[in-house]
Amino acid sequence: MIEPAELRKRLLALGFDVARFASIPARDDGGALPEVNALRKWLDAGYQADMHWIERGFAKRASPTLVLSEAGSVIMLGVNYFQGAAGASSDSQHPRWARYALYSDYHDTIKPALEKAGRVLEETLGITSADYRYYVDTGPVLERAWASRAGAGFAGKNAMLVSRDFGNWLFLAAIFVRAKIKADEPLPARSHCGKCTRCIDACPTGAIVSPGTVDSRLCISYQTIENKGAIPRGLRAKIGARIYGCDACAEACPWNRFAQASRGLLLEARPEIGQLSLGELLALTPESFAAHFRKTAIKRIKLAGLLRNACIVAGNTGARAAEHLPQLARLAAHESPLVRAHAVWAVQRIADGEQATRLLAEARNAEKDASVLDEHGAQP
Ligand code: B12
Ligand code: SF4
Ligand code: SF4
Structure with a gap:
């Protein structure tokens, strides 16, 4: 059994804020683990929305040895991304971004450190690169379940995986390794939430359907990032000023009093994204989109996805919304039907009936797409 002290020290020296270890049972009977049962129930309830890749990767999520045969341990790494008040943008003119979005894509910036971690494992454990496999976010790994088993929170x-040292603001990464490293203890089994329900109460859409269970179909993070199509009408007003992702349930958590400013060793802050005004976002073109969101995770939702979200925010800006009407009327004739549909919704939400009809007349007459025509006919 390998003692983890030296390994932990070297992993933390690479810039990770957390390095914890969990054992993989020798006879891997993953289906019996409580978290796997929770995942099965979650999938059966349809809470994954159209993220069908989670179901496809179920067997691997349940059994790490299908990811790496003879894997004996999981190393869970955490990167603190808390930037204090600076990371929590938003006023009436600046849409609200999830904190994690105000960085260059963390998948890309954390990966080189994982490569270095691999070399540390080769040196300290005497193994080769065939004996470990690492992931950050996108692998078939139940990262939160393993992080909690390793005592990271x-x-x-x-x-969320809530850390007693960093609150809700850890990115997670996992390394499966063919070695038996002495496991860290999980936190004591008592409930660390107690009677608190602040996160559930703070969720704008009621997406936390029971403690620990999120219905992605209702979750603003899913709707604004993962959903490539139209955002259900019933959710649009509840999205408020959130243009990309949602931190409401994370922000509400009292354990964030232990949050510390990120050392930023494995991250590249992009605070200027939070400074973009709603007007600038509604005016984005393929060129300005590429320039502003180069190397960020945001670029994956593409220009149409971001304009869709910006239209919703514009529709929700209340007293100052009227100033966006000319831009929204222009977007009602955008080349993307997705953008047109949400621009129509926003115009109808802001302007009174007659004004909306006038502003949208030209776009409506030219419209051929059934889903957009439906928005033209629909009441907001
Ligand atoms: C799919 C996904 C989403 C989906 C679904 C979220 C969800 N709740 O499952 C959507 C798009 C909605 C989403 C949103 C967000 N995500 Co996300 N997401 C993932 C991803 C890729 C898979 C998660 C998954 O397997 N979900 C299925 C559910 C069932 O599993 P789970 O949440 O891991 O829950 C486990 C435990 O909580 C436990 N459990 C759950 N319910 C219960 C109930 C009981 C009684 C028990 C005992 C246990 C239990 O068992 C579950 C299975 O092991 C992970 C990366 C990864 N590979 O793990 C990132 C990940 C979870 N996301 C992350 C982040 C940051 C977010 C957002 C904060 C982003 C944002 N600001 O907009 C939001 C937060 C929403 C929320 N409250 O969950 C981080 C979380 C870091 C952390 N400290 O927890 C991760 C780990 C990515 C990373 N590498 O850092 N995400
Ligand atoms: S991320 Fe937002 S919408 Fe999703 S569960 Fe948390 S508070 Fe609710
Ligand atoms: S806000 Fe934090 S402490 Fe309170 S219930 Fe939610 S996760 Fe638990």
Whole structure:
């Protein structure tokens, strides 16, 4: 059994804020583990929305040895991305971004450190690169369940891995390794949430359907990032000023009093994104989109996805919304039907009936797409 002290020290020296170890049972009977049962129930309830890749990767999520045969341990790494008040943008003119979005894509900036971690494992454990496999976010790994088993934090009622040292603001990464490293203890089994329900109460859409369980179909993070199509009408007003992702259930958590400013060693802050005004976002073109969001995770939702979200925010800006009407009327004739549909919704939400009809007349007459025509006919 390998003692983890030296390994932990070297992993932390690479810039990770957390390095914890969990054992993989020798006879890998993953289906019997409580978290795997929770995942099965979650999938059966349809809470994954159209993220069908989670179901496809179920067997691997349940059994790490299908990811790496003879894997004996999981190393869970955490990167603190808390930037204090600076990371929590938003006023009436600046849409609200999830904190993690105000960085260059963390998948890309954390990966080189994982490569270095691999070399540390080769040196300290005497193994080769065939004996470990690492992932950040996108692998078939139940990262929160493993992080909680490794004692990196606890599973909060908001479904987040909540750290007693960093609150809700850790990116997670995992390394499966063919070695037996002495496991860290999980936190004591008592509930760390107690009677608190702040996250559930703070969720604008009621997406936390029971403690620890999020219905993605209702979750603003899913709708604004993962959903490539139209955002359900019933959710649009509840999205408020959130243009990309949602931190409401994370922000609400009292354990964030332990949050510390990120050392930023494995991250590249992009605070200027939070400074973009709603007007600038509604005016984005393929060129300006590429320039502003180069190397960020945001670029994956593409220009049409971001304009869709910006239209919703514009429709929700209340007293000052009228100033965006000319831009929204222009977007009602955008080349993307997705953008047109949401621009129509926003115009109808802001302007009174007659004004909306006038502003949208030209776009409506030229419209051929059934889903957009439906928005033209629909009441907001
Ligand atoms: C799919 C996904 C989403 C989906 C679904 C979220 C969800 N709650 O499952 C959507 C798009 C909605 C999403 C949103 C967000 N995500 Co996300 N997401 C993932 C991803 C890729 C898979 C998660 C998954 O398997 N979900 C299925 C559910 C069932 O599993 P789970 O949440 O891991 O829950 C486990 C435990 O909580 C436990 N459990 C759950 N319910 C119960 C109930 C009981 C009684 C028990 C005992 C246990 C239990 O068992 C579950 C299975 O092991 C992970 C990366 C990864 N590979 O793990 C990132 C990940 C979870 N996301 C992350 C982040 C940051 C977010 C957002 C904050 C982004 C944002 N600001 O907009 C939001 C937060 C929403 C929320 N409250 O969960 C981080 C979380 C870091 C952390 N400290 O927890 C991760 C780990 C990515 C990373 N590498 O850092 N995400
Ligand atoms: S991320 Fe937002 S919408 Fe999703 S569960 Fe948390 S508070 Fe609710
Ligand atoms: S807000 Fe309260 S209930 Fe939710 S995760 Fe934090 S401590 Fe738990």
